[in-house]
Amino acid sequence: MLKVENLKVRYGAVTAVKDVCLEVLEGEMVSLLGANGSGKTTTMLAIAGALKAVSGKVTFKGKDITALSPERVLRNGIAMVPETREVFPDLTVRENLILGGFIHRRKRQQSYQDLEQMLDLFPVLGERQGQLSGTLSGGEQQQLVIARAMMSRPKLLLLDEPSLGLAPAIVHHIYEFINRLRATGLTILLVEQNAKMALQNAERAYVMSLGKVAKKGRAAEIAASSDLEALYLGG
Ligand SMILES: Nc1ncnc2c1ncn2[C@@H]1O[C@H](COP(=O)(O)OP(=O)(O)O)[C@@H](O)[C@H]1O
Ligand SMILES: [Mg+2]
Structure with missing residues (x-):
């Protein structure tokens, strides 16, 4: 479904992503792991069109x-x-959700159906739909x-560090939701610092x-490989 070939991305003189090749098949959850600064976010931003690639192909x-x-990338799914x-x-909360649907010119009825579906899927958002989003907890946000x-x-969701800064119990909760979305047929590319959580949930990494x-x-x-820790510590 997604194919990244020899991707190279620079910030000025700094080459943050040198040569990345990866593939995500339809229906998979694939995790992108690695130490801080290894280029995970940069790779994702380039896929999403937010950073221009120096070379390579998506x-x-x-x-x-x-x-x-x-x-345009968003419109493509x-x-x-x-x-x-x-x-x-x-x-x-409700207004934030409605803004997420603005990319498509749809019938009002369809947007409301999507909104109701999300409020059902994420019950806490349903309960708090009239609350100002700035007052939500980290996990709720x-x-x-x-x-x-x-x-x-979307057909493919790019998730960058969904567990960042959240307590372990909340992280488990977030992964429950991620798995519920997967059950609807969504394909996911997941960036995580929390390798354990990612490897428990993803098919490949x-x-x-x-x-x-x-x-x-x-x-x-990958979870069983002896050099995983070294890759993290070595950057
Ligand atoms: N806006 C930026 N300007 C300059 N360098 C950046 C910028 N963002 C990231 N970098 C550098 O690019 C490298 C990769 O960063 P990043 O993709 O954020 O890594 P990760 O998400 O794996 O932690 C790092 O060396 C980082 O310092
Ligand atoms: Mg990052």
Whole structure:
């Protein structure tokens, strides 16, 4: 479904992603792991069209999307939930969700159906739909940004560090929701610092180190590999 070939991305003189190749098949959850600064977020931003690739190619469902704007990438069915977890704090939960659906010119009725579906799928958002989003807890805001991204009806969801800064019990809760979304047929590329959580849930994983893919395989194989810790500690 998604194919990234020899991706290279620079910030000025700094080459953050040197040569990344990865693939995500339809229906899979694939995890992108690696130490802080290894290039995971940069890879995701380039897939989403938010950063321009210096070279390499991104193909989605057979279409070359390398040079598309973030809006065009979204319209093609790829939504990203950035690690910054930004809600519109002065808008209600419901208003935040409605904004997520604006990318498609749809009949009002359809947008309301999508909204109701998200409020059902994330019960806490349903309970708090009239509450200002800035007053939600971290875990609730994480649910909101995921649900808001789903309002664009993506086929592929890019999730950057959904567990960042959340207590373990909340992290388990977030993964329950992620797995519920997967059950609806959603394909996911997941960036995680929390390798244990990612490898328990994903089918396959890529481990990045210094802007390259240092290791790839089935999640169980990666979890059992002896050099995983070294890859993290070595950056
Ligand atoms: N806006 C930026 N300007 C310059 N360098 C950046 C910027 N964002 C990230 N980097 C650098 O790019 C590298 C990869 O960062 P990033 O993709 O955020 O890694 P990760 O998500 O794996 O922690 C790091 O060395 C980081 O310092
Ligand atoms: Mg990151």
